[in-house]
Amino acid sequence: MKRIVLASNNAGKVREFQRLFAPLHIEIVPQGDLGVPEAEEPHVTFLENALAKARHASTLTGMPALADDSGICVSALNGAPGVYSARYAGPPKSDERNNLKLLDALSGVADRRAFYYAVLVMVRHGDDPRPLIAEGRLDGEILLAPRGEGGFGYDPLFYLSALGNTVAELTPEEKNPISHRGRALASLLARMAEEGQV
Numbered sequence: 107m108k109r110i111v112l113a114s115n116n117a118g119k120v121r122e123f124q125r126l127f128a129p130l131h132i133e134i135v136p137q138g139d140l141g142v143p144e145a146e147e148p149h150v151t152f153l154e155n156a157l158a159k160a161r162h163a164s165t166l167t168g169m170p171a172l173a174d175d176s177g178i179c180v181s182a183l184n185g186a187p188g189v190y191s192a193r194y195a196g197p198p199k200s201d202e203r204n205n206l207k208l209l210d211a212l213s214g215v216a217d218r219r220a221f222y223y224a225v226l227v228m229v230r231h232g233d234d235p236r237p238l239i240a241e242g243r244l245d246g247e248i249l250l251a252p253r254g255e256g257g258f259g260y261d262p263l264f265y266l267s268a269l270g271n272t273v274a275e276l277t278p279e280e281k282n283p284i285s286h287r288g289r290a291l292a293s294l295l296a297r298m299a300e301e302g303q304v
C-alpha cells in the first residue's frame with residue numbers, strides 16, 4: 107500500500123498521521139485534497155462512525171481509506187462528551203468553545219479523570235467485508251485552565267501527571283508514541299503486517 111486516503115477533515119489528525127506514516131513510505135492524502143466532502147457521523151459508537159467515514163472516503167476515491175474516530179471521555183460526566191466531543195459546544199465546530207464548555211461542566215468538580223480514545227478503521231475498498239480495526243487509549247486529567255500551544259482539540263486541558271505537562275506542551279515526537287492515536291496506529295500496523303499490507 108503506497109497511498110492511503112485519510113478520511114478526516116481535522117488538520118491536527120492529518121499532521122499526526124502524516125508524521126506517523128512518513129517512516130513507512132506510505133503517503134497519507136487528506137480526503138479534502140481529493141474533493142471528498144465531510145461524511146455523516148450519525149452513530150453512537152466510535153467504531154461505527156469510523157467505519158462510516160472510511161467507507162465514504164474509499165467509495166468516493168477508489169483508494170484504500172483510513173478513518174479515525176476519537177474523543178475525550180470524562181469520568182465525572184459519565185463518559186461525555188465521548189463520540190460527541192467534536193460537536194460538544196454545538197456548531198460551528200470550535201476547539202476553543204469545546205474547551206470552555208468542558209471547563210464549565212467541571213467547575214467545582216474534584217474528580218478530573220478523563221481519557222482520550224481512538225478507533226482506527228482501514229478499508230481496502232468501499233465494500234471491504236473485513237475492515238481492519240484498532241483502538242487506543244490515553245489516561246489523564248482535566249486541568250483548571252489551558253496550558254500549551256501544541257497539539258489540537260482538548261490538548262491544552264489534558265494533563266499527564268506522569269510527565270507534568272499537558273498534551274499541548276508536548277512536541278509531536280513526544281505525543282505520538284504515547285497518544286491514543288499513536289497506540290491505535292501501532293496496533294493497526296501490526297494487523298496490516300499480518301495481512302501483508304505494509
Ligand SMILES: O=c1nc[nH]c2c1ncn2[C@H]1C[C@H](O)[C@@H](COP(=O)(O)OP(=O)(O)OP(=O)(O)O)O1
Nearest residue numbers: 114115116174175176177178191192258259260261
Ligand atoms: O489527540 C487529540 N488531542 C486533542 N483532542 C482530540 C484528540 N483526538 C481527538 N480529540 C478530540 C477532537 C475532537 O473534538 C474529537 C474528535 O472528533 P472526530 O469526529 O473523531 O474528529 P473531527 O470531527 O475533528 O474530524 P474527522 O471526523 O473529520 O476526522 O476529539
Ligand SMILES: [Mg+2]
Nearest residue numbers: 115147175192
Ligand atoms: Mg468528526
